[in-house]
Amino acid sequence: MKYKLTLSFDGSAFSxxxxxxxxxxxxxxxxxxxxxxxxxTATVTGSSRTDSGVHxxxxxxxxxxxxxxxxxxxxxxxxxxxxxxxAVLDCVKAPDSFHARYSAVSKEYHYIIHNSxxxxxxxxxxxxxxxxxxxxxxxxxxxxxLLGEHRFTSFMAAGSKIVDTTRCVYxxxxxxxxxxxxxxxxxxxxxxxxxxxxxxxLVDVCRGRLDVGVADIIKxxxxxxxxxxxxxxxxxxxRVNY
Numbered sequence: 001m002k003y004k005l006t007l008s009f010d011g012s013a014f015s016x017x018x019x020x021x022x023x024x025x026x027x028x029x030x031x032x033x034x035x036x037x038x039x040x041t042a043t044v045t046g047s048s049r050t051d052s053g054v055h056x057x058x059x060x061x062x063x064x065x066x067x068x069x070x071x072x073x074x075x076x077x078x079x080x081x082x083x084x085x086x087a088v089l090d091c092v093k094a095p096d097s098f099h100a101r102y103s104a105v106s107k108e109y110h111y112i113i114h115n116s117x118x119x120x121x122x123x124x125x126x127x128x129x130x131x132x133x134x135x136x137x138x139x140x141x142x143x144x145x146l147l148g149e150h151r152f153t154s155f156m157a158a159g160s161k162i163v164d165t166t167r168c169v170y171x172x173x174x175x176x177x178x179x180x181x182x183x184x185x186x187x188x189x190x191x192x193x194x195x196x197x198x199x200x201x202l203v204d205v206c207r208g209r210l211d212v213g214v215a216d217i218i219k220x221x222x223x224x225x226x227x228x229x230x231x232x233x234x235x236x237x238x239r240v241n242y
Contacts, residue, residue, distance in 0.1 A: 001068040004060065004094040005078075011055040012125035012233065013085040018049050026050070026086060030061070033081040037074065038065040047100040047240045048107065051193075053232035055126065057110075058089075058239040062100040098242075106170060106241045108186035111199045112234045116179040127180070128234035130203065136176035139202045143183065145214035146172040146198060153221040155198050156191035157229070165191060165221075174202065184238070193229055201227035 007026070015023035019031070031044045042065040050056065069077075075091040082088070097103075114120055114127040115134050123129070149168040156165055171186035183199050201217060204210045204227030210217070217225045 001065050002094045002096060002098060003063040003065070003071070003074060004090075004092050004098060004100070005063065005088055006090040007056060007059045007061065008087050008089055009056050009059065010085040010126075011050060011053050013083070015052040016050050016054065017046050017059075026056075026059075027061075029083050029086060030078075033078055034063055034065070036081060037077045038063070038067045038069070041066055045100050047104055048190075048237070050237060051232050051235075053125070054235045054237070056237040059237050060100050060104070060240040060242075062094060062098060100240075103242050104240050106186055106188050107190065107237065108171065108184065108239045108241070109190070109195045110236045110238045111183040111185075111195060111230065112236070113181040113183070113199070113203070113230075114179060114234075115176075115181050125233050128199075128231050132207065134181055134203065134206055136174055136181055139174040139181070139183075139206050142202050142205050142214045143172040143174050143185075143198075145218070146185070150218050151221055152191055152194060152218065154217050154223055154226045155194045155201070156223060157193040157197070158223045160192045162191055167191065167194075172198075186241075195235060196230045196232065197223075197226050197228075199230040199234070203230070204228060 009026050014026050017026045019025055019028045034042045045062050047060040071091045078088045112127045114129045117131050119129040146169050151165045152167050153165040167187050167189050169187045174183050
């Protein structure tokens with residue numbers, strides 16, 4: 001039996017999604033609970049990896065199990081047993097052809113900047129506190145230059161071994177909501193640290209710390225041409241589209 005789950009989680013409690021030795025991860029915690037309920041042979045596969053400290057509002061994974069339960073019963077049992085930093089929002093039976101990672105056609109991330117001179121102690125692990133003025137209109141204009149299909153080498157962490165850096169960005173916008181700036185980006189795939197580097201670059205362009213615009217940074221195909229890598233604390237996997 002295969003189930004599709006949609007999760008939300010507070011990433012500050014975990015060292016990312018994927019199972020690691022001697023570190024708490026979302027996959028390890030979910031697998032622990034799944035095997036209590038469905039048996040030791042049940043497996044959990046995620047739609048993507050997330051870094052340590054990165055959050056999710058709509059992460060998708062699938063369970064494969066020899067045992068079957070009604071969706072509502074499994075949903076209730078998982079939420080009863082899971083660490084309180086994780087919630088299962090939805091649970092549905094899925095066809096054998098479904099794969100949380102390979103069936104996905106795009107993912108959307110949101111990055112939240114708390115743009116205020118004074119930090120909010122209740123948001124320390126959930127946003128990037130940036131105390132200097134940022135122009136949302138200017139950042140949104142720069143974000144639009146990310147749209148389309150490009151080689152995003154400049155927005156990939158140095159040392160990454162990915163050869164094909166071509167991705168297609170379908171949505172890229174920055175909006176202000178009070179003291180928060182939200183960068184929303186949707187693409188058919190993302191490189192390692194891509195959204196965090198995009199965010200840092202938008203901030204650095206806005207602040208005049210880079211001499212060129214985003215389009216020129218893309219053309220450079222050089223990580224050194226882009227801006228800083230924004231902290232993991234402000235990044236959320238918002239939705240996975242199938």
